[in-house]
Amino acid sequence: MVAFHEAVGASLGVTAVDQRALAVIMGAGSVSAGELAREIGLTPGAVTGVVDRLVRAGLARREPDLEDRRRLVITAVPGAFGDTFAGLSKAMAELTDRYTPAEQAVIADWVANTIGVLREQTRILTEERASPPSRR
Amino acid sequence: MVAFHEAVGASLGVTAVDQRALAVIMGAGSVSAGELAREIGLTPGAVTGVVDRLVRAGLARREPDLEDRRRLVITAVPGAFGDTFAGLSKAMAELTDRYTPAEQAVIADWVANTIGVLREQTRILTEERASPPSRR
């Protein structure tokens, strides 16, 4: 999965951080540059580069905020990200079809729970790193 | 999953490439530096750095090859990598216990097939990039 993720990034010319940023953008619908900076833990200056690369890759757009003209609203380009995953989506859909509805329910439940576990473990690892004796 | 992977890397002071290298080492049991270079697509010079970081993180060891003293045998330190995943392993084991053996079989089958799909899609993405109009 990680290898696939890296291949996607290389194919689009975006970094791992950029992809996480895109996930944030898609999750929130749209965000400002400042919100994005806070969300992914970068300085505003770095976010400019992140958004530049996403825009260049055709994955996101910068649009003016009509209510506050200092702000930019960053949105994902509908479909653009999906295109990259078209092959994966198709293959996964075919795989899913090979299971009965009951089996699919079990798998879906397990996947949801696994996501929860990973989220929790990521949080623990990240917090562990914030406080104790520095490693490296 | 990708976020967890990144957190592990940050926690250990190793890069994403380093972790892929470690996966290769563990998969093969042990490899020489040259084999590792070919496997992960880096020059021998870069592999020195990769192995340096893995050794510093306590994840791998450099050992002399008794048969060919130019060579180094690189092995994973047993358990060291597992320690980092102790929390994840425990949580996943507990999750697994919540399913019946039949359900576990379905999940295992689906996971195996999903890995196959991801491998295949990664290969396609990687190859696509090798030939056609350059993207960036």
Added chain:
DNA sequence: CAATTTAGTTCAGCATACTGAAATATCCAC
């Protein structure tokens, strides 16, 4: 045992992406 090949490391040069600070534009309070 000399000449060539192979394994790995070291090092200089280069690319990339981040930080922090300065600059620009806009909003808001008085």
Added chain:
DNA sequence: GTGGATATTTCAGTATGCTGAACTAAATTG
């Protein structure tokens, strides 16, 4: 309106990791 706060960009400086070439050591060939 004027003054201060806020949003984003630009830019110089820095860190990291890669490539390619030179170097050392050991194996292989004739």
